[in-house]
Amino acid sequence: MRLRSVSFGVRDVEGQAHFLRDVFGLVREDGENGCVRFSAPGSIEPAITTLRPAPMDRADAVAFGVDSRSAVDQMHDHLVGLEADLVGRPGPTADGGYGFEVFDPEGHLLSISAGTAVRTPPPHERGKGLPLDVSHVVFNSSDNAALADWYCTALGFRVTDWLEDKLVFMSTSRYHHQVALAATPEPGLNHVAYECADIDDFMRATGRAMRLGHEILWGPGRHGPGDNAFAYFRSPAGFVCEFTTELAVADSPDWVARTWEAVPEQSDLWGTSNPRPPAFGASGDPGLGIIPGSSEELRAAA
Template identity: 40%
Template sequence: MSNRNEFGITHLRHVDLAVPDYDTQRSFYKDTWGLTETGTDGDLSYLATEGSPEQYVIRLRKAAEKRLDLISFGAEDDAAVDALAARLAAAGVTIVAAPDQLQTAGGGYGFRFFDVDGRTIEISSGVQTRRHRAVEEGEAIPVRISHAVMNSDDINRTREFYETHLGFKLTDSLWGQHMGEMMHFMRCNDWHHSLALAKGPHTSVHHVSFEMRGLDEYMRGTGRVMRAGIRKVWGPGRHMAGNNTFSYFLDPSGNTMEYTTELERLETDQWHPSVYDIADPMTQDQWGTADPMSELIAKESFNDKDRGVFVAPPV
């Protein structure tokens, strides 16, 4: 069985955020969310998960305006990076940084481009790994970055871009009678999704998700963040699509962050995508422990209109 991406994309590496409240955000991710700061470089902070070999999973950049700087995905090797860059350029996709040695933590070889909504996407190979460890029983810190969900005002156009140009596959979708298709779950490996596209009023970050060791660690982490006074958006509960648990919180800049665990891994290439009706309460939360999904909850993750659309980050 293989769910290998046809263009050599392997996994989600990291999500980079620009924030005006830099010191507050650093404190939140280190002291409350459970990430490890592996280094700083001027106004940059690199934050890793203890259970992952990635150099970092969140990069914070001090900036006057909040924005998504970029989303980074790994590639099999340098040849895959070069081939994908050439393919995208030939298709008229705007390349904002040609394949070259990367200058951020861990180095590597990669390039950057704008997706159809104007997000900066990085594809890289050969990034140095870091010493990591097994997260222990009862240790309520993230093991790895799980997935990133992005808002788009045309999720079918965005889905087609990622399918056509990056080889992502549709796993499942959410649908509502009055709103039509609400979310597409996309995969580049055997995880149910590494990227998802949510219907929103504008391009922005919907949420970034972090995998916990198990259910007990997931609940302990959820409780710790609640006790710290961080605003909880939704959860705890368990979704139908992906079968994963969820607890959503707002970071100090208003970006939604999620603790999750037990995200489904696909066991066959012949996956048949399902369309789940959001009117069915089991779709949103199989446990029935979270508040029912409502327009007010949904709006929490619309986020601010991204100031970085079609503007490459400075670093």
């Protein structure tokens, strides 16, 4: 599967849109009903992030693409067999494809589809610190081992690494992680990462955000698991967004998942980052896009 997009509901669409365009460098396009979508030059997706006006700030869903309608049907049948928390049957999607939605066992809504409109990625100009694509999402989880089992069994992910029992990294692509699960008391969205072309663009992106007055939450540094550079910022709506680059390729048949130690030397290989904030990923932090409570609302709307 490919990671397509992350959608949010926010109270202040303009504030969040300003952040995503002017600070994070995504390309804005206004839609209907106050919705805004964002693309990036390296992506075949017309939108890698969307915003809609909402009475509370929250992450709505994470969208994945599969290759064909039959793959959608097969995955749906498989999930029916697992008694997954499905939202309806496969059918036409709002973006012109064919798909369905499913809640993972902790209530994160996933959209799975095929045949949605794609585009030829426009040329990317290096040296401007503009992200190419969405890289990965991290969910909070009250039982990340069990939830990782579900992602592997239900959706075909493979575990690529652990950070002690605090984080589990998973992928269906050649890269080290598309989804990771952070151990926290409550589920929710921990952060969304946007991929920069190289270290230079990554640092320019990070520097732009800092010059615009945004405090760097954690970074810049380089993680051990995934070997990717990281710089995290908090958006006006409270969501944590990351610039990243050089995420490791981890599709070798002899890849063996290892357990990294949760120590600064392995979480920040370069030793350049500020200490990781204790509240990063904590459930009590209202800025991390907590999804719980949305399930019933979304189910009612489905």
